[in-house]
Amino acid sequence: MAVHLTPVAHSRVQRFVASTPGALGLRFGVTRTGCSGWGHVTDLAREQREDDTVFEQDGVRIYVDADSLALVDGTEIDFGKQGLSETFTFRNPNAAAECGCGESFTTDADKA
Template sequence: MAVHLTPVAHSRVQRFVESTPGALGLRFGVTRTGCSGWGHITDLAKDLRENDTVFEQDGVRIYVDADSLPLVDGTEIDFGKQGLSETFTFKNPNAAAECGCGESFTTEDMHR
């Protein structure tokens, strides 16, 4: 099991964490949203929650809750420009399909 940051995403998260008092790392998971069912969510982790799995990559910690872990395991998180905004992007091997706008995804077990 793993979640991986590209070098650009790693640098960005590291700067966010270092500039935010009390931040422990990146909180990464999913929430029900959009036309397809699941949307990736990112935030700064301020606490270790029961059932969190914590991945560490070169000093940066990534906190994933137990419900999200099966849906994001193996994901590569990148950071870059999309149009006029800068945002995290995700290569999630668990995503079977994405909606047309790219905001949400489905998994194979949702199609059964």
């Protein structure tokens, strides 16, 4: 099991954490949203929850809750520009399909 940051995403998360008092790392997971069902969510982790799995990559911690873990396991998180915006992007091997706008995804388990 793993969640991986690209070098660009790693640098961005490292700067976010360093500049935010009380931040422990990146919180990463999913929420029900959009037309396909699941959307990736990121935030700064300010606490470690009892059900969290914590991945560490070169000093940066990634906190994933138990409900999200199976849906994001193996995901590569990148960071870059899209038009005028800077945003995280996700290469999630569990995503079987995405909606047209790319904001949400489904898994094979959702199709069953």
